[in-house]
Amino acid sequence: MQLSTHTQDLRQPSMVISSRMLERLSAYRRLLNQLLVEHRERIYSHELGQLAGATPAQVRRDVMTIGFTGSPARGYDIAGLLRRISELLDPQTESRVALIGVGYLGRAVLDYFSGRNPHYPIVAAFDVAPEKVGRVVHGVRCHHVDEFEHVAREARIDLVIIAVPAPAAQDVASRAVRAGILGILNFAPATLHVPSDVYVEDVDLAATLEKVAFFARSNASRREVTA
Amino acid sequence: MQLSTHTQDLRQPSMVISSRMLERLSAYRRLLNQLLVEHRERIYSHELGQLAGATPAQVRRDVMTIGFTGSPARGYDIAGLLRRISELLDPQTESRVALIGVGYLGRAVLDYFSGRNPHYPIVAAFDVAPEKVGRVVHGVRCHHVDEFEHVAREARIDLVIIAVPAPAAQDVASRAVRAGILGILNFAPATLHVPSDVYVEDVDLAATLEKVAFFARSNASRREVTA
DNA sequence: TCATGTGAACCGGTTCACAGCC
């Protein structure tokens, strides 16, 4: 019999949350927060769905999956649902983040995250350029990449954001893995090869723009055909 | 009987390319390009799969879907496959892009794309800050957002990249739609409501980092359990 | 009446497994 507290205390034992669903939960949370600020108290699945760009059925399914319950008469309690989602998404302990690569994109990322979400503080930055090493950018000290393992263990880094040129990406990823990090947000257009217990999320800006162009075009030709 | 050239000439009549598959095709292309530079001529599905982080079956299925054929004895011809993928992904006419929001992220995007891919030139930027309007950033002139419709029609903009604060996002998106653009790459953490023939791709950096943290954590606890 | 909760059907995408061929 298991009596000690453990990480599942507040979570359904066998709840499986997919990547897609996690994105929706993020969106719901953002919207519910806004609604709460506007002193709105309750909401129906079709309203939240409309706001989040999801179907009512999907909202109900998501809410059900995370083990929250509304009432047919009054919909969902906004504050309660918000609490439940945050309980699920926010880590028990903060996840400490390092940025590798302090170019334009890296600085944008620093700016974007600095002071934004206390659950994911960026506590160190790394680069190879001598003029950047030693500097403090957006409140974060920049170290040389060669010191990564040392500094990362010291600062107890859990996650890294890779914003280096593609040819350097695998190298810094391998360093990060050696330093025991658990997850990577990769902006470099390169496929990272890491052990399967390290989670990698790729954000390829060029490919994303290509995608927009591609589907925008196919929408356009559909428009021509139907016109 | 249809004799005139039209956009389907080089494409399979009823080929359906999903979002996921498009991302893989981008990755294949990147890798094939590299291989070609290294004077490699042929490649097997399991090799390309390994490089791209896909299964051999998936590579074969993708190649089949785009109507390219290899040989069991020698695998795929790299140059030929590359040509076929580019034929599919690259637009017949360039897609002209505008950036809205010239903050850190906007500038990073400008830097990232400036001179990179001639198929998607960023030809104009927009902001509301008086000190930015009129300036030239990374080779792109910055206009006031109020002039969007006028400038966008003049410059024949097809796509916009939105990098403004969330509260301003819907407004600039609506302007863009009114100006007749076809696709939006949206970095603002807001759900954009646009007509269904406008393609929107959201990139939410905060949510993405949250996702990495979430799955990194669940990997970690799995690691503890199996350890 | 109208909304939630949910089993069941559905759908798109992935993987299997094998025929055909060098």
Add this chain to the structure above:
DNA sequence: GGCTGTGAACCGGTTCACATGA
């Protein structure tokens, strides 16, 4: 033998449709 090409099975995620309840 080992690869490609591909129908068929499979799987996860979405949507349907209806029982239930205020």
